[in-house]
Amino acid sequence: MKSQLYLLCLSVLLLFLTSCQEKQPVFESLDAYPVYPYSDLGVTYTPEASTFKLWSPAATDVRVNLYDSDDPVAKTTGRLSMEMVNGAWTKLMEGDLDGTYYTFQIKRNGNWGTEATDPYARAVGTNGTRGQVVNLAETNPEGWEADTKPPFTAPTDAVIYELHVRDASIDPRSGIINKGKFLGLSERGTTTPQGDATGVDHLVELGVTHVHLLPSFDFMSVNEARPDDPQYNWGYDPQNYNVPEGSYSTNPSDGKVRIREFKTMVKAMHDAGIRVVMDVVYNHTGLSKDSHFQYLIPDYFYRFNEDGSMSNASACGNEIASDRPMVRKYIRESVEYWMKEYHVDGFRFDLMGIHDIATMNEVSQRLHAIDPSILIYGEGWKAGGSPVPDSSLALKANTPKLINIAAFSDDLRDGLKGSVFVHDEQGFVSGARGKDQSIRFGIVGATQHPQVDYKAVNYSDAPWAKEPGQCINYVSCHDNHTLNDRLAISNPSEGPGRRAGMQRLALAVVLTSQGIPFLHAGSEMLRSKNKDENSYKSGDGINMINWGGKRAYRETFEYVRDLIALRKAHPAFRMGATTLIGKHLVFIDTDDDQFVIYQINDAPGEEWKNIMVVFNGSKDPRTIEFPEGNWKQVVNGRQVNQEGIGKAKQQRIGIPGREAAIFVLEG
Ligand code: CA
Numbered sequence: 001m002k003s004q005l006y007l008l009c010l011s012v013l014l015l016f017l018t019s020c021q022e023k024q025p026v027f028e029s030l031d032a033y034p035v036y037p038y039s040d041l042g043v044t045y046t047p048e049a050s051t052f053k054l055w056s057p058a059a060t061d062v063r064v065n066l067y068d069s070d071d072p073v074a075k076t077t078g079r080l081s082m083e084m085v086n087g088a089w090t091k092l093m094e095g096d097l098d099g100t101y102y103t104f105q106i107k108r109n110g111n112w113g114t115e116a117t118d119p120y121a122r123a124v125g126t127n128g129t130r131g132q133v134v135n136l137a138e139t140n141p142e143g144w145e146a147d148t149k150p151p152f153t154a155p156t157d158a159v160i161y162e163l164h165v166r167d168a169s170i171d172p173r174s175g176i177i178n179k180g181k182f183l184g185l186s187e188r189g190t191t192t193p194q195g196d197a198t199g200v201d202h203l204v205e206l207g208v209t210h211v212h213l214l215p216s217f218d219f220m221s222v223n224e225a226r227p228d229d230p231q232y233n234w235g236y237d238p239q240n241y242n243v244p245e246g247s248y249s250t251n252p253s254d255g256k257v258r259i260r261e262f263k264t265m266v267k268a269m270h271d272a273g274i275r276v277v278m279d280v281v282y283n284h285t286g287l288s289k290d291s292h293f294q295y296l297i298p299d300y301f302y303r304f305n306e307d308g309s310m311s312n313a314s315a316c317g318n319e320i321a322s323d324r325p326m327v328r329k330y331i332r333e334s335v336e337y338w339m340k341e342y343h344v345d346g347f348r349f350d351l352m353g354i355h356d357i358a359t360m361n362e363v364s365q366r367l368h369a370i371d372p373s374i375l376i377y378g379e380g381w382k383a384g385g386s387p388v389p390d391s392s393l394a395l396k397a398n399t400p401k402l403i404n405i406a407a408f409s410d411d412l413r414d415g416l417k418g419s420v421f422v423h424d425e426q427g428f429v430s431g432a433r434g435k436d437q438s439i440r441f442g443i444v445g446a447t448q449h450p451q452v453d454y455k456a457v458n459y460s461d462a463p464w465a466k467e468p469g470q471c472i473n474y475v476s477c478h479d480n481h482t483l484n485d486r487l488a489i490s491n492p493s494e495g496p497g498r499r500a501g502m503q504r505l506a507l508a509v510v511l512t513s514q515g516i517p518f519l520h521a522g523s524e525m526l527r528s529k530n531k532d533e534n535s536y537k538s539g540d541g542i543n544m545i546n547w548g549g550k551r552a553y554r555e556t557f558e559y560v561r562d563l564i565a566l567r568k569a570h571p572a573f574r575m576g577a578t579t580l581i582g583k584h585l586v587f588i589d590t591d592d593d594q595f596v597i598y599q600i601n602d603a604p605g606e607e608w609k610n611i612m613v614v615f616n617g618s619k620d621p622r623t624i625e626f627p628e629g630n631w632k633q634v635v636n637g638r639q640v641n642q643e644g645i646g647k648a649k650q651q652r653i654g655i656p657g658r659e660a661a662i663f664v665l666e667g
Contacts, residue, residue, distance in 0.1 A: 024060055024109060030300050033057045035325045036087045039333060042120030042242075043102075043133050050097040050133050053088040054104050054118065055326060056297045061107035062089035065115055070101050070125020070132070070253050098138075101130040104296055116295035119330070121240055122337075123255030126225050128218045128240045132255035136341065139259040141267055147343055150273045152209060152373050155406065155469030155516055156445070156574040159564050160277065160375075161208040162477055163521040163545075164234065165216055165248050170544045174198045180540075182216075182248045182261040186268035196550045200272050206524060206557075207564040210375065211269060212277040212348055214478060216262070218243040220286040221537070224252035232543060234478060234536040236350060237286030237316070241334050266343050277346035277375060278338060282322065282331045283354040283382075284314035291318075301327055303387050313354045315383035323356040323388060331355075332363050339367060345374060352378025352407070353395040354386060360394045361403045368404055377472050377516070380407035380464075399446075399464045406465075406516055408472045411458040412442030416506045417487065420480040423533070424490050428594070428617040429502040429509075429658060436593040439615065443598060444585065445515030446471040447578040451587040467578050471515035475506045476523055481533050483507075484526045500526060501637055501658050504559050508635065508660035509615060511563040512573050514581050524560035525549035555638060562640035566662075569642060572603035572611055580604065594618035610665035619657040626651055626663070635662035 027033055036055045044051045052064045066078040082089040103115040117124060121131030152158070169176035169184030175191045176199050178184040190198045197205050215235030222231045224246035235245060244262040246252025269276050285291045285301075288310055293301035303311040303321045313319040321327050338344040347367075349355065360378075367374045380396025391398070396407045410420075415438025418425030428435040437456035444452060445468030446460070454461050465471040476483040483506060487499045494502075503526060510517045521527070522545050529535050529542045550557050567573045575581050580603070588597040594617040601610050612631065616622045630648035634641060637659030648666060655661050 025058055027058065030321075031324065033300060033326065034087055035329070038086075038088075041088060042118055042122060043131070045097065045133055045135055047096045047098070047135070049092055049094050050100075052082065052091045052093070052102065052104075052118075054082065054106075054296060055088050056106050057087075058298065059089065059106035059108055060110075063105050064091050065103045065105060067101040067103075067130060070130050072129060097133040098135045100133045101125050102133065103130055106296055108298070114290075114295045116292040117240060119240075119292045119296065120242065122242050122341075123259060124218060124240050124243050124246070125255060126246060126252045127223065128220075128243065128246065134255050134259070136259070139256045139263065141260055141264040144263060144267060147267050147270055149270060149343070149345055149373065150209070150275055152275060152345075154574070154576045155375060155404075156514065156576045157568075158210050158375060158516050159208045159511070159567065160210045160212050160472070160516065160518040161203060161206070161521055162212045162214070162518065164214040164478065164543065165245075166232070166540070167521065167543050167545050169199055170540045171547050173547050174545075175547075178250070180248070181250060182244065182258070182265040183250065185211075185265045186261075188268065188272070192547045192550065194551050196547065198547050198550075200268060200274070202550070203274055204272050206561050207568060208274065208519070210275045210277050210346060212279060212346075212518075214279050215281055215350075216245055216248065216278060217241055217280070218245050222247040227252075230539060232537055232539045236281050236536065238281045238284070239286050240292075241280075241282065242337055263342055270343070275345035275375075276343075277348055278344050279348045279350060280335065280338075281350040282334070283320055283349075283351040284316045284318050285320070286316075288317040300324060301330075305387065311385070311387050313382040313384045313386035314351055319354050319386060322354070322359040323392070328359045328362060331359060332366055335363055335367060336370070339370065339374065347374075347376050349376070349378030349394075351382055352405075353380050353382040353393050355394045356388060356392050357394050357398055357401050358392075360405055361401075364402070364404050375406075376404065377406035377408070381410075396464055397460070399470050400466045402470070404469075406470045406472050408474060408477075408518075409442060409446055409515070411438050411446065411460050412473050412510070412513070413475050415439055415442065415458050416475045416509060417483065418490055423481070423486070426490050427506075428596075428615070429505045430487060430491050430494075431594065431617055431619050431658070433593050435617070436596050439509060439596045439617075440587060440598075442473050442509060442515070443513045443596070444468070444581050445473065445513060447514070447581055449582055449585070465515070465578075468514040468574075468576060468581060469516065472518050473510050473513050473515040474518035474520070475510055476520040477518070478520065479534075481531065482520065482527045482529050483523050484528050485531045489531060498658070500553065500556055504556055504637060505615065505617070505658050505660050507560055508563060511560070511567055512613060512660075512662070514573070514575060514585070517567070519560070521545060522549065525557050526553045559638065559640060563635070566634070566640055566642060570606060570608060570611075572600040572606040572608060575603055592618075592622070595622050597624060608664045609667065612663040612665075614655050614661040614663075616655045616657060616659055616661075621654045621656050623652055623654050626653070630666040631663040632666050633661060633663050635660055637661070
């Protein structure tokens with residue numbers, strides 16, 4: 001009897017173990033997961049039925065939980081089992097599910113995991129904790145079908161303006177009604193109380209071609225349920241990649257509202273002649289072990305160290321494994337979705353150096369096949385070690401291996417103002433010695449040029465842009481100090497007037513160089529963040545665009561506006577090809593590392609046959625000798641005038657300290 005009972009128990013146990021083994025799929029590694037080839041993960045909606053799909057090969061069971069509210073305490077109205085069909089867990093629901101909220105949940109090793117938002121969700125409720133089924137056709141603003149991108153072809157024709165959605169309008173003097181919202185960037189005719197144009201009208205007045213928005217997908221750090229609390233974040237903590245941020249909408253609970261308002265913003269920009277670039281952060285997620293990806297497709301979306309801990313090249317707790325096929329596919333489909341559904345015109349990849357080269361090239365080739373005018377660029381660095389070797393990553397030094405993708409030039413940035421990590425260090429515009437080759441490197445857009453001594457360039461001992469369209473030239477951005485603050489910190493003995501001169505010199509270099517110029521919003525009106533070096537959560541008072549600055553620093557605003565107009569009117573400053581730069585741009589040796597001079601001669605399509613560009617970084621005046629002829633000055637340290645400033649110059653002229661000057665040979 002005893003032995004019979006023993007045998008019975010043993011067989012029950014064996015049966016149990018066998019059934020577990022049968023249900024729990026075993027893979028040699030994450031890389032062995034079968035790839036799902038179709039583009040229908042998430043929800044496919046029609047008014048007659050909706051199909052839910054989740055790719056999660058290691059799950060033994062998956063269910064979709066339905067809700068009629070995004071209230072976290074609301075009870076589910078149905079838990080529905082999904083079936084594995086053609087590699088994806090699938091559930092077809094008859095009826096019109098428009099507006100229904102949902103979560104997914106997987107079972108592994110006999111246990112149901114935590115409910116999580118569908119990583120492919122195209123709409124979510126408040127704080128993104130539930131997905132929402134929506135009829136996207138109802139999210140299109142008026143005239144959306146007729147929306148057209150402003151004309152744009154060559155990357156070097158771009159003038160990019162980096163702006164945070166909330167910063168743009170939250171100043172009480174902005175004159176904008178929808179302060180801090182996507183809609184704030186759709187309003188026209190807005191002005192300060194003194195009558196200076198703000199918001200979209202300011203961008204039009206300035207003349208930029210692309211506005212680059214800081215993270216505008218759904219991020220975690222701002223509580224969307226408490227819109228009136230003092231809250232602020234840049235948004236580099238991704239939560240739902242395919243959904244706009246809720247705090248920038250007028251109603252984060254209704255998934256359609258944020259979608260419609262984002263589209264309304266894009267439409268207004270396009271109508272104003274401005275293209276829209278999104279800052280995308282696919283290199284990490286805001287949450288690590290508690291992310292949607294971890295709950296629903298455990299471990300697959302991340303890289304790990306040998307000890308099993310999450311690797312952390314982002315310095316934000318994790319890094320996305322872009323090199324895995326389904327992650328690569330996710331990123332590609334996500335940007336494609338923003339491009340097609342939202343008419344977005346370009347993407348700036350945060351910490352692009354964490355992504356592998358193959359992924360970036362696949363993204364670029366796919367997007368450019370759909371529309372060759374899409375602009376793609378990114379930060380060619382990472383913030384920590386990665387298990388993937390540097391040779392495979394989209395780092396700045398590997399830019400030649402990237403196809404139609406540009407990288408930021410920290411070489412020019414720090415050459416102009418000093419290293420962002422050494423706050424009191426000076427740069428070319430504040431009189432530092434030995435920066436001339438870094439300036440030349442910026443002028444040629446990080447390309448190969450016979451007159452650049454690459455060994456003497458800041459951080460690069462070789463050209464890293466095959467073509468100038470692969471180089472983003474800039475001097476400041478949302479990270480680190482604003483240019484104005486930085487110049488104040490590193491030049492304490494100089495007065496504000498002299499520092500404004502340095503700022504204009506730096507922006508003159510950026511806006512006349514080959515490559516793609518990039519401006520931090522407000523740098524044209526001496527934006528300050530009160531010397532806050534890392535203002536990612538510092539609040540509106542520190543971060544907002546102070547629109548009063550436009551009147552207070554009118555001279556600098558007009559200088560930048562007129563430099564942009566000069567660049568747009570004269571193709572010599574954006575020749576667009578390395579061979580043309582090598583042929584038509586000639587540096588004049590000065591034996592003075594604070595004095596950079598070059599000529600552009602006979603540039604294709606350029607009415608000015610001979611242009612002389614002069615940058616004096618010294619605090620003292622310098623003298624230049626002109627070749628024969630009457631030279632018209634079109635730029636000095638305070639103004640830009642394509643018709644000419646003052647009398648024609650002959651033979652010798654003094655260039656004041658810390659000023660730019662441009663002369664044109666009169667025909
Ligand atoms: Ca959010």
